[in-house]
Amino acid sequence: SQQGEEDPQALSIQEGENATMNCSYKTSINNLQWYRQNSGRGLVHLILIRSNEREKHSGRLRVTLDTSKKSSSLLITASRAADTASYFCATGQGGSEKLVFGKGTKLTVNP
Amino acid sequence: GAGVSQSPRYKVTKRGQDVALRCDPISGHVSLYWYRQALGQGPEFLTYFNYEAQQDKSGLPNDRFSAERPEGSISTLTIQRTEQRDSAMYRCASSLWWGRGFGTEAFFGQGTRLTVV
Numbered sequence: 001s002q003q004g005e006e007d008p009q010a011l012s013i014q015e016g017e018n019a020t021m022n023c024s025y026k027t028s029i030n031n032l033q034w035y036r037q038n039s040g041r042g043l044v045h046l047i048l049i050r051s052n053e054r055e056k057h058s059g060r061l062r063v064t065l066d067t068s069k070k071s072s073s074l075l076i077t078a079s080r081a082a083d084t085a086s087y088f089c090a091t092g093q094g095g096s097e098k099l100v101f102g103k104g105t106k107l108t109v110n111p
Numbered sequence: 112g113a114g115v116s117q118s119p120r121y122k123v124t125k126r127g128q129d130v131a132l133r134c135d136p137i138s139g140h141v142s143l144y145w146y147r148q149a150l151g152q153g154p155e156f157l158t159y160f161n162y163e164a165q166q167d168k169s170g171l172p173n174d175r176f177s178a179e180r181p182e183g184s185i186s187t188l189t190i191q192r193t194e195q196r197d198s199a200m201y202r203c204a205s206s207l208w209w210g211r212g213f214g215t216e217a218f219f220g221q222g223t224r225l226t227v228v
Contacts, residue, residue, distance in 0.1 A: 004153075031214035043154065043202070045216040088153050092214035097142050097206070098167050099217055101153040 004089040004102025012108040019076040021105040023089030024069075031092040032065055032072050033099070038085045046074075046087075079109045113137075115220035117203050123226045124193055132188045132223045136205030143186050144204040144217060145178055154202055160186060161208060193227045200224050 007022045023032070034046040049056045049065045049072070056063045062075040076083055086104045093100060116135040124130050136143050142161055146154035156170040162183040171177070175193075180186040190197055204217040 033214075033216060042221050043204075043219040045218070048214065048216055050214070090217075096167065097161065097208065097214065098156065098159060099144060099204075099214075100156050101146070103153045 004091055004100065006087070006089055006102045006105040008105060009103070010106045010108070012110065013079060014110050015079060015081055017079055017109075019079050019083070019107055019109070021074045021087055021107070023072045023074070023102055025072075025089075025091045025102075026070065027091075028094035029067075029091045030094050032063075033090045033092070034061075034063060034072075034074050035088045035090060035101075036085045037088065037104070043088070076107075079107075081109050081111045083107060084109045115203055115205050115218050117201075117220035117223050119223060120221065121224045121226075123228060126195060126227055127192055129189065129191045130193055130225065132190075132201050132203075132225070134186045134188070134203030134205075134220060136184065136186070136203070137218055139207070140205035140218070141183075141208035142206045142215075142217075143180055144206075145186070145188050146202045146204065148200045148202055148222070150200075157188070190225075193225075195227045198225055198227045 004023045004025050031050045033048045035043045037043045047058045060077045065072045086106045088104045090099050090101045118133045144159040145157040148154045158168040158178050160180040175191045178188045200222045202222045204219045206215045206217045
């Protein structure tokens with residue numbers, strides 16, 4: 001089963017613009033992670049935010065977490081064509097290491 | 112090894128045959144996960160291990176699917192009496208472990224593409 005639901009399912013922007021993707025989940029979590037996947041290839045970890053954190057930055061990435069709303073957002077600033085990929089949120093289930101992925105947002109950055 | 116290694120990369124099998132998919136995690140990684148991913152979808156959780164102990168197998172679709180990690184390192188996902196609906200990419204991931212429910216990043220292998228004909 002998949003817990004996270006990303007929104008939108010697809011997003012198309014121009015190079016240099018910012019991209020925002022959202023993730024909603026249903027159950028208690030201990031952490032939330034974002035992953036990137038290029039064209040059906042391997043998944044690459046981007047960033048992890050713990051349930052007691054509200055915001056985290058890594059380079060051009062900014063992640064927020066609102067546990068009261070059970071939602072997270074991933075912001076990619078100054079996007080590049082190389083950012084074109086599918087982005088997935090994954091939730092670490094409370095009290096375990098189980099990691100459950102959402103269905104993803106397909107981002108296209110046009111040159 | 113440097114990363115998570117899965118073998119074979121591609122497997123074509125006839126319906127009704129058994130298949131075994133192998134995952135060699137990053138050395139020292141305690142947690143090992145199996146996922147199945149259909150085209151255009153997110154990875155679907157199957158099962159995970161800490162060391163050799165299978166912690167959660169709630170995602171295994173039915174009793175034709177099983178997994179083991181007997182020595183706490185290499186893991187095998189076995190599908191018995193394969194069916195066409197089992198065709199998918201099967202992905203393995205591993206991670207460090209810092210304590211119960213702490214959560215760390217998972218490193219994924221390149222996957223095994225299974226096709227049942």
